[in-house]
Amino acid sequence: WEPTYEDCLNLIARVPAVAAYVYRRIYKNGQVIPLHDSLDYGGNLAHMLGFEDPQMLEVMRLYVIIHSDHEGGNVSGHAGHLVASALSDPYLSFTASVNGLAGPRHGLANQDALLWMKKIIEECGENVTTEQLKDYVWKTLNSGQVVPGYGHGVLRKVDPRYTCQREFALKHLPNDPLFQLVSKMHEVVPPILQQLGKVKNPWPNVDVHSGILLNHYGLTETRYHTVLFGVSRSLGFSSQVIWDRALGLPLERPKSVTMEWLENYCKQAAA
Ligand SMILES: CC(C)(COP(=O)(O)OP(=O)(O)OC[C@H]1O[C@@H](n2cnc3c(N)ncnc32)[C@H](O)[C@@H]1OP(=O)(O)O)[C@@H](O)C(=O)NCCC(=O)NCCS
Known part of the structure; x- marks a missing residue:
């Protein structure tokens, strides 16, 4: 599990810089803002995006924590966990997690x-x-x-x-x-x-609620909001994958049943 731990720390550290780079490149003429050594995770994310208002830094701290994950059963949390269960590396597994955010019932809802x-x-x-x-x-x-x-x-x-x-x-x-x-x-x-x-x-x-706070402090590019959800999810995703490896959890697979099982089930339900 130790290489996974290393990879996850690397992932958590780099994802905000990549996300900020994308934001600056698409919306702010590509002018990149380097991270600030004395700032914490959420504060630095806001800073690299180009926001300095202390309240916006607070918003981002709050945002990152509440979007990190809850119980792992949601689409993005579960998708990352599933792919990692095949011993795919954390970077590739995390892409599956982020792709899970693409649907309006989940990550696009904000x-x-x-x-x-x-x-x-x-x-x-x-x-x-x-x-x-x-x-x-x-x-x-x-x-x-x-x-x-x-x-x-x-x-x-x-x-x-x-x-x-x-x-x-x-x-x-x-x-x-x-x-x-x-x-x-x-x-x-x-x-x-x-x-x-x-x-x-x-x-x-x-x-x-999340879009209102971001919008209020000037992050008005709505289509970017889900990217911040993805950055935050790297925290929850990583903690799950590290535990999965440490505990040696097996490949994950949904249960499948035979036609006979289904027929018997329906007969019993109808009886
Ligand atoms: C989150 C969500 C996908 C959960 O789905 P779910 O587990 O199937 O929820 P339910 O069991 O309550 O759904 C039962 C029915 O109520 C409907 N329903 C649930 N939330 C609804 C909402 N916000 N508006 C209208 N109808 C809704 C479902 O579409 C479903 O209808 P159907 O049987 O005709 O398909 C669903 O509530 C939703 O689509 N919400 C809006 C999108 C959203 O906010 N997503 C982020 C969640 S954190």
């Missing part, structure tokens, strides 16, 4: 939520009324879409990662129009999702 909220403000103005918001939510649902940033595969209550971001926003950006909208959504959306009768968790998750 972008979708922010763009969705910006669209509401564009269409209804900053002082959107409760009725307008209800109509907008129903319009979204009736067009076959989900409400981004709501629901969860496992949680059955308000996501604590939403709550800590809300606490930060209440303290530092209470008048931000997008924050006011996300607060209003917290009152309006859950009863509507409950009305659908099928949504297991009608409460807000981490993704409905």
